[in-house]
Structures are given as C-alpha cells and as structure tokens.
Amino acid sequence: MFSAxxxxxxxxxxxxxxxxxxxxxxxxxxxxxxxxxxxxRWAGHRSLKRFLGHQQGAKSVQLVMETAxxxxxxxxxxxxxxxxxxxxxxxxxxxxxxxLLKSYLESNVQRMMDNNVRMKYIGRTHxxxxxxxxxxxxxxxxxxxxxxxxxxxxxxxxGRSELVDAFRGLFTEMKxxxxxxxxxxxxxxxxxxxxxxxxxxxxxxxxxxxxRLSSCLLWQIAYTEIFFTERYWPDFRGIHLxxxxxxYQLRERRYGGLSDSVGEVEEDLDKIKIxxx
Numbered sequence: 512m513f514s515a516x517x518x519x520x521x522x523x524x525x526x527x528x529x530x531x532x533x534x535x536x537x538x539x540x541x542x543x544x545x546x547x548x549x550x551x552r553w554a555g556h557r558s559l560k561r562f563l564g565h566q567q568g569a570k571s572v573q574l575v576m577e578t579a580x581x582x583x584x585x586x587x588x589x590x591x592x593x594x595x596x597x598x599x600x601x602x603x604x605x606x607x608x609x610x611l612l613k614s615y616l617e618s619n620v621q622r623m624m625d626n627n628v629r630m631k632y633i634g635r636t637h638x639x640x641x642x643x644x645x646x647x648x649x650x651x652x653x654x655x656x657x658x659x660x661x662x663x664x665x666x667x668x669x670g671r672s673e674l675v676d677a678f679r680g681l682f683t684e685m686k687x688x689x690x691x692x693x694x695x696x697x698x699x700x701x702x703x704x705x706x707x708x709x710x711x712x713x714x715x716x717x718x719x720x721x722x723r724l725s726s727c728l729l730w731q732i733a734y735t736e737i738f739f740t741e742r743y744w745p746d747f748r749g750i751h752l753x754x755x756x757x758x759y760q761l762r763e764r765r766y767g768g769l770s771d772s773v774g775e776v777e778e779d780l781d782k783i784k785i786x787x788x
Contacts, residue, residue: 534760540759587663620649670727677700736759
C-alpha cells in the first residue's frame, strides 16, 4: 500500500485533480486492468495509416501510467499484444508492433524511474523476438528497485493459454510430489498463473466500445467490475482512468453474497413451502 507521503496528487493536471477529489481514497482499486482497443479504428476514422494509431496508443500508455502512479494505484495491467494478434495479424504489422515496443521501452524507462514505476510482463514472452526480449529484460531490471505502481504489460498473452500453462506447471508439480488430482485446490492453480505475484483486478476497463473480454485474465476476473467505454485507446487519458474509478466506487461488490440493501433474510427457511406450479 502507498502511504500518503508517497502520493503525488499535486502533480495531477487540474481536470484530473477535480475528478480525483470526488473519489474516496480508501476505496481506490488495488489493481486496474485495461484492454487497450481501437488503435486501428482511431486511425481509420481519421484516414490515417494503422501504424499511426499504434503510435498514438503508446502515448496513451505513458499518460495513463503517470496518472496511476500519482494517485498511488498499486497495480496497472495493460493488455498490449495478444497471442491471437501474433498469430493472425499481418506479419508486417506484428513486426512494427515489436519495434514500437522496443522504442517505447527505450524512451520511457527514465519516465518510469521518475514516477517510481516498476515494469513487469505476463504472457508467452519467450516466443517474442530475441532482441525484444532483451529490451524487456533491460527495462524490468532497470526499474526493479522502484516501489510505486507495478505496470504489467500482457504480451503474446491469452487467458486460455495462461490456463494451459498453469495446468501444465501444476501437473509437473503433482508428478514430482506424487499427488493425486483429488487434492487440487483453487490456490494450487492460482500459484501457477502468470499473475501469481499480484492481486486479481478490481476493475477491468475495455476501450473502443467492444463488449467482450478477448481472453483477458479469464481466471482472475471472476468477480472483477467491468467498465466499457466507447472511447478509442489513443484518446484515453488519465482523466478517463479516474472517471472509470469513480464509476467503480458507485458499485457494490458482493462476490456472490447479498447486498446490505435487500433486507433481512427469512431465518427459518426449512419451514417455507416450495411452490412449483
């Protein structure tokens, strides 16, 4: 948890600070995940090349990351590049995205240092080009000592492939320990997820108006609040993150339980007659 002394609310732009002041700091989410969608359509609506949408999207990453660090958000996870993107997008576009990732890391490590941000990754990153992996390791090692927001990029990621990898890891562990399947618990599976080191998201944001999850953190979002916005990712800024958090704070998280507003529950349910017709 961030202490009040580590918050940098005074660095928020005036419009962001106005939204922040409507929030309850004690109810800020611990982990926000974002499906960054709409780069290509943003460019298409402006008669621009798709690569310009991706470049503008990288700028949004910078700005949202800075706002997250200023308000003391412990965990920010960005779904940047899916396994399906890697398999199904034109190779020229995939190669450009890899070059853009390298450029982003090279250009923004100092900004991460200035904002006390720590870089992490999830996904089948071992399948990415060697030079990209090298730059990723460099950025992770350079920011490892930071103690503020952990920015996690989901790269070559799919929630389904994550579960496959988790089950493979658990199977190997069980063989080594000579355990049977009857002893498997949810915690055993969680330990083998890419995200075992972080809490599940409290809030998932998807940009661009699409109302689907696209295989994002399928295990982790079982009780996550979901916020959809029509805004394309290249137009998404820190103020929109704060507005999504404001919406999140209006919701009541029940985790399968009952709301405090539903009234008293009948105590002797065994005496209630069941009517079937």
